[in-house]
Amino acid sequence: MKTKGIVKGIVSNLVTVEVDGPVSENEICYISAQGVKMMAEVIKVNGSLASVQVFESTRGLKGGNEVEFEGRMLEVTLGPGLLRGIYDGLQNDLTTMTGVFLKRGEYTDPLNRETLWDFTPIAQPGDSVVAADWLGEVKEGWLPHKIMVPFSFKGTYTVKSVKPAGQYNVDTVIAVLTNEEGEDVNVTMTQKWPVKVAIKGYKEKPRPNKIMETGVRVIDTLNPIAEGGTGFIPGPFGCGKTVLQHAIAKQGDADVIVMAACGERANEVVEIFTEFPELIDPHTGRHLMERTTIICNTSNMPVAAREASVYTAMTICEYYRAMGLKCLLLADSTSRWAQALREMSNRMEELPGADAFPVDLSAIISNFYARAGMVVLNNGETGAVTFIGTVSPAGGNLKEPVTESTKKAARCFYALEQNRADQKRYPAVGPLESYSKYLDYPEIKEYLDKTVEEGWVEKVLTVKNIIRRGKEASEQINILGDDGVPMSYHVNFWKSELVDFVILQQDAFDAIDALCPLERQRFMLDLILDICSKDYEFEDFEKCREFFKNLINELRQMNYSAYESEQFWAYNDSVKKMIA
Numbered sequence: 365m366k367t368k369g370i371v372k373g374i375v376s377n378l379v380t381v382e383v384d385g386p387v388s389e390n391e392i393c394y395i396s397a398q399g400v401k402m403m404a405e406v407i408k409v410n411g412s413l414a415s416v417q418v419f420e421s422t423r424g425l426k427g428g429n430e431v432e433f434e435g436r437m438l439e440v441t442l443g444p445g446l447l448r449g450i451y452d453g454l455q456n457d458l459t460t461m462t463g464v465f466l467k468r469g470e471y472t473d474p475l476n477r478e479t480l481w482d483f484t485p486i487a488q489p490g491d492s493v494v495a496a497d498w499l500g501e502v503k504e505g506w507l508p509h510k511i512m513v514p515f516s517f518k519g520t521y522t523v524k525s526v527k528p529a530g531q532y533n534v535d536t537v538i539a540v541l542t543n544e545e546g547e548d549v550n551v552t553m554t555q556k557w558p559v560k561v562a563i564k565g566y567k568e569k570p571r572p573n574k575i576m577e578t579g580v581r582v583i584d585t586l587n588p589i590a591e592g593g594t595g596f597i598p599g600p601f602g603c604g605k606t607v608l609q610h611a612i613a614k615q616g617d618a619d620v621i622v623m624a625a626c627g628e629r630a631n632e633v634v635e636i637f638t639e640f641p642e643l644i645d646p647h648t649g650r651h652l653m654e655r656t657t658i659i660c661n662t663s664n665m666p667v668a669a670r671e672a673s674v675y676t677a678m679t680i681c682e683y684y685r686a687m688g689l690k691c692l693l694l695a696d697s698t699s700r701w702a703q704a705l706r707e708m709s710n711r712m713e714e715l716p717g718a719d720a721f722p723v724d725l726s727a728i729i730s731n732f733y734a735r736a737g738m739v740v741l742n743n744g745e746t747g748a749v750t751f752i753g754t755v756s757p758a759g760g761n762l763k764e765p766v767t768e769s770t771k772k773a774a775r776c777f778y779a780l781e782q783n784r785a786d787q788k789r790y791p792a793v794g795p796l797e798s799y800s801k802y803l804d805y806p807e808i809k810e811y812l813d814k815t816v817e818e819g820w821v822e823k824v825l826t827v828k829n830i831i832r833r834g835k836e837a838s839e840q841i842n843i844l845g846d847d848g849v850p851m852s853y854h855v856n857f858w859k860s861e862l863v864d865f866v867i868l869q870q871d872a873f874d875a876i877d878a879l880c881p882l883e884r885q886r887f888m889l890d891l892i893l894d895i896c897s898k899d900y901e902f903e904d905f906e907k908c909r910e911f912f913k914n915l916i917n918e919l920r921q922m923n924y925s926a927y928e929s930e931q932f933w934a935y936n937d938s939v940k941k942m943i944a
């Protein structure tokens with residue numbers, strides 16, 4: 365019997381319900397009002413009163429409205445067909461909806477129940493299996509989508525039967541398993557999982573040991589992110605968070621990409637909708653959308669569903685990770701999610717933490733980031749979820765609680781700087797403040813030694829040092845004037861400008877420059893370090909400036925030329941002559 369309740373109080377989308385039976389936190393309920401049923405989630409229980417957050421507009425809701433509790437948490441439906449999907453935070457399929465917005469109380473099916481999938485069995489009768497073990501496979505586009513023992517299954521099962529190869533829809537029973545009590549249970553191609561609970565079902569979660577290539581030089585060369593790693597991009601409004609994240613989404617070396625657009629303006633999301641289906645994946649030459657799922661909850665959608673959207677996105681990634689795939693999760697912006705938490709916490713009149721955010725904000729953010737990672741599955745295969753979130757601190761203040769909490773949780777920090785953006789030095793990632801803790805991992809160092817170049821990390825540190833010395837020189841020049849400092853200051857300054865213009869800056873809107881593969885990054889870094897290792901003599905600082913400006917010009921042209929093309933080598937020759 366379901367627990368029922370009656371609406372007692374309403375503060376915006378926080379509704380107090382008097383219940384007639386047991387309810388638990390995070391349980392889902394439906395409130396009936398004006399002929400529709402609105403989904404809500406229990407966020408606190410106090411005696412016979414439950415505080416629930418409604419995922420929709422509560423207009424017209426009244427005291428006395430009836431509530432029915434479902435006895436389950438907010439769940440995501442998992443199965444073939446999630447890729448190419450565009451969903452809202454509650455996994456409503458936005459491509460099947462009728463109008464521009466979903467009607468209140470309208471919930472759509474996330475999976476197409478009719479589509480037939482080409483199924484191939486993996487498990488055999490008699491096999492012993494546990495949750496997350498692979499029973500069979502379907503081709504989702506070109507990706508092998510594993511049909512697994514549902515994650516909720518506890519204990520060991522024996523496979524009784526598996527469907528032979530053939531075409532089936534998601535609701536077909538593709539395997540029958542026998543549990544330890546001798547009872548048979550059916551497995552279809554779809555299962556549900558509560559979004560706030562991390563999917564386990566793997567053997568171990570070791571530290572990441574390789575890097576995920578993004579084609580963005582400031583990331584891959586200077587502060588690489590690990591496959592299965594975490595990073596975040598804080599930056600004031602208009603500094604390029606979204607552009608950078610989209611570049612990573614388009615170019616990141618991953619099998620599956622999930623983008624969570626959280627609380628940002630709707631026109632940006634519309635851009636994703638219209639742009640992404642057109643894009644070609646540089647790794648496979650196929651449509652990018654074939655391996656992408658978009659979850660969106662824009663600023664004009666109900667605030668409570670923002671939280672749902674990031675968790676839904678993470679759960680979908682974990683699902684594909686369990687298939688042995690590399691997944692990349694991008695969330696823009698996690699600040700909007702945190703603001704939603706703040707609104708609810710304030711409505712519940714909880715004791716506020718810093719800037720009125722909930723006291724446990726740090727823990728919530730850490731727990732979320734902790735769900736990313738590389739895992740070794742029960743069968744020895746590996747899978748990964750790499751997570752990069754953006755943070756939009758008000759006024760660019762990096763001391764605010766969301767940035768500080770995220771800094772504790774994420775291992776890469778890509779700080780976008782207003783003054784770099786103002787100078788159009790894109791991507792505006794600050795080279796000295798930003799960091800990647802993965803550069804300190806011996807296993808990552810070893811990986812870079814092997815795959816990029818022996819001693820690579822030392823080279824990265826050298827180039828960072830050039831930037832640092834350039835900054836110091838520039839400060840001295842500003843104080844003492846061009847003529848007031850030794851020539852070496854000018855040389856150091858211009859060496860750092862060279863690094864800035866050729867390595868750090870990258871045109872996200874140029875077909876060639878936008879994507880710089882690691883091999884090319886290695887070539888360019890070696891070239892730049894070679895140039896910077898030389899001593900230069902100049903008559904005066906203007907000659908120095910002229911020399912480096914010409915050099916920068918040639919090198920930038922090189923960045924815009926196809927790698928190893930005739931043109932590319934022509935610029936390379938010209939550079940070599942200039943420094944000879």
Ligand SMILES: Nc1ncnc2c1ncn2[C@@H]1O[C@H](COP(=O)(O)OP(=O)(O)O)[C@@H](O)[C@H]1O
Pocket residue numbers: 599600601602603604605606607608790791792870871872873
């Ligand atoms: N890498 C880049 N290359 C060229 N232009 C950029 C780049 N990054 C940002 N921009 C410019 O800055 C504008 C704002 O970027 P956006 O990502 O929307 O900022 P945010 O998400 O931080 O508010 C873009 O519309 C674009 O004109």
Ligand SMILES: [Mg+2]
Pocket residue numbers: 605606607628632696
């Ligand atoms: Mg943005």
